[in-house]
């Protein structure tokens with residue numbers, strides 16, 4: 146049975162890198178041009194074309210939205226050649242559409258793949274997120290703690306003062322009280338305007354990025370992608386879906402979620418081995434953005450497998466058609 150084909154993550158991961166690379170290359174001409182929609186569309190088209198070349202029976206579980214609102218890469222769309230392992234795919238062809246349009250840091254193309262039925266089918270609602278890097282005891286911090294308590298607990302576990310902790314937070318009015326709570330400890334806050342997948346990943350490389358903890362409310366789809374990345378790099382993450390109305394609760398029900406209050410750990414969002422690829426669109430602290438020179442585009446891709454914890458950074462110099 147085709148369904149029984151093993152998830153050959155070692156080879157598949159290389160194909161996955163081409164998918165995120167292609168999306169980044171396609172959006173290159175739209176960096177800094179003020180047109181979010183066009184940039185997103187270019188990335189979506191390229192990602193889908195490349196994905197369909199992979200020898201997989203893929204189902205998009207985290208995608209561009211419901212079928213009626215997303216003509217491509219919609220949730221439930223079948224992708225791949227139809228041969229090969231049955232897999233779940235989570236993707237965000239352009240994570241940071243506004244960052245791309247404004248040429249601000251940390252826009253990425255992102256995709257994760259895992260055996261069928263092992264990625265949380267998160268609906269397009271918000272998720273309350275909390276993440277820290279590797280090396281801490283399990284549950285040193287939790288979503289049940291106040292922001293202040295989280296900073297204090299992490300500082301204690303790290304053996305430093307609270308003022309030596311840096312927390313990354315999306316700059317949104319909904320986070321005002323949280324920011325106040327964090328500031329009351331003396332901790333530093335790295336405010337970002339968008340891009341919480343990168344925000345969470347920062348925690349896994351605290352020595353490079355200077356970020357110890359991520360917290361706050363952002364997209365649930367981005368939460369599953371971030372959990373996939375942390376599962377490869379190490380680090381802990383928790384997420385709780387939040388709903389603003391019955392329509393959003395309905396979306397969760399449609400996605401098969403029955404316990405609306407559940408707090409998911411990283412491994413409950415991603416229950417088996419996963420592979421993850423992200424390519425830089427604009428410069429960031431995780432990967433460099435697209436570099437343009439006449440006739441060439443260069444991208445950097447972060448490619449990881451949770452089975453081995455392997456992390457590759459791949460530079461791709463790509464000839465572009467000149468007119």
Ligand SMILES: O=P(O)(O)OC[C@H]1O[C@](O)(COP(=O)(O)O)[C@@H](O)[C@@H]1O
Pocket residue numbers: 237239240241242243317338339340341342362363364365367
């Ligand atoms: O802008 P909102 O509604 O606060 O949503 C936050 C979400 O939007 C983003 O900043 C940007 O996502 P997109 O570029 O894919 O739209 C995510 O990183 C984040 O999870």
Ligand SMILES: [Mn+2]
Pocket residue numbers: 237239240241364367
């Ligand atoms: Mn996004």
